[in-house]
Amino acid sequence: AKVKRVVFVSGKLYYDLAKAYAERREELSSRIAIVRVEEICPFPRLELTREMMRFPGATEFIWCQEETMNAGVYTFVQPRLQSILPNGAVLKYVGRAPLAAPVTGISNVYKAEQAQILNDALGGI
Numbered sequence: 001a002k003v004k005r006v007v008f009v010s011g012k013l014y015y016d017l018a019k020a021y022a023e024r025r026e027e028l029s030s031r032i033a034i035v036r037v038e039e040i041c042p043f044p045r046l047e048l049t050r051e052m053m054r055f056p057g058a059t060e061f062i063w064c065q066e067e068t069m070n071a072g073v074y075t076f077v078q079p080r081l082q083s084i085l086p087n088g089a090v091l092k093y094v095g096r097a098p099l100a101a102p103v104t105g106i107s108n109v110y111k112a113e114q115a116q117i118l119n120d121a122l123g124g125i
Helices: 013-023 045-052 074-082 107-122
Strands: 005-009 032-036 060-068 091-096
Touching: 005 013, 005 107, 013 032, 013 060, 013 107, 060 074, 060 107, 074 091, 091 107
Parallel strands: 005 032, 005 060, 060 091
Antiparallel strands: none
């Protein structure tokens, strides 16, 4: 099966995503590619453009982060990633909603949010 969704991720969330992917490998059937982006600035435009060429059939593109939308690097990477996506493609955000605090501070809520992030990144395909 061809890759239909490309999930871009940075930091330790990559390991959670990779583990969740491995647990669901048969279900996902190689339809999702996880691209780890460790260098954010300067933005690795050339390297990511080359990586994107490996997935010509991809139609869904996601930036996934565990930080809230206003605390992580999404606002920095969004216009840069969008510029290398195929024409008409839109980069989708998967992560915590904007929040005044970095995290909720409640362990059970944090764990539920983390599970939801992983499910949103890997589910529904």
